[in-house]
Amino acid sequence: MRRAVLATTGISALVVALLALKPHQFPTLAGVAPQSPTSSASPHTPTTVSTGTGTFTGDPIDTQYGTVQVAATLTKGKITSVKVLRAPDQNGRDQQITSYALPRLTQEAIGAQSAHIDAVSGASYTSQGYMQSLQSALDRAHA
Template identity: 45%
Template structure:
């Protein structure tokens, strides 16, 4: 009888944890903080400093488009660089391209000095990029399992880019 009670209790706890994870509860450590480095520059594109520094990996470069009038309630067309988000292993900087009020391209520079960080970032950044292309806000991008620090820094920089692109 006790085994049955524990089995039912375990199933209920497991189900509630799965539902909570599916609803997007953050897995990041609440004490983890990500610092953003603001920069000045043209909102229509990244400044020369926004290019990946030597020794930094970058995904595909975004196409530059001039800033245009935003669609009603959407994002302005153009290329927008988010502030660099510092985390334990370096900094991640997200650049987005918006066309027709939607994100059409996302690019990120990230640290490539630490072998562990390289492995995590090379797996997590493409997943985060894919979610970014389907999202309308950084809160819609889910944390990648095993890459909570990378995910938090990516989302902070992405939100900075989205703020610059808002109408």
């Protein structure tokens, strides 16, 4: 009985330790060329919008499953909404993933006031395309 308790406790501690070591970086996606930020900030420093009012359309980003493109609406430099113009929808699975991921990505972007947000699990390619398109829209707002 004592061995079972020790084994269970040890395994639980190992799992917790491994989860704590999870890297907090964007996944590198095959077929998607990363775009370098246009600001002088480090890649891990969120780029926030400081000026701009209007709706700015981001670049269409080709992913393994289709093109992602968004338009960001800003009011006095604050992201007030993000509209998805294009998203992967070739089959039912694509539609299921985008219907789950895109609202979460939009909520994250508005909350963070940035394109530097966490990817949605199970939608890595769509998340990366969303973030890159949103960043290009925010770059246009700065111009």
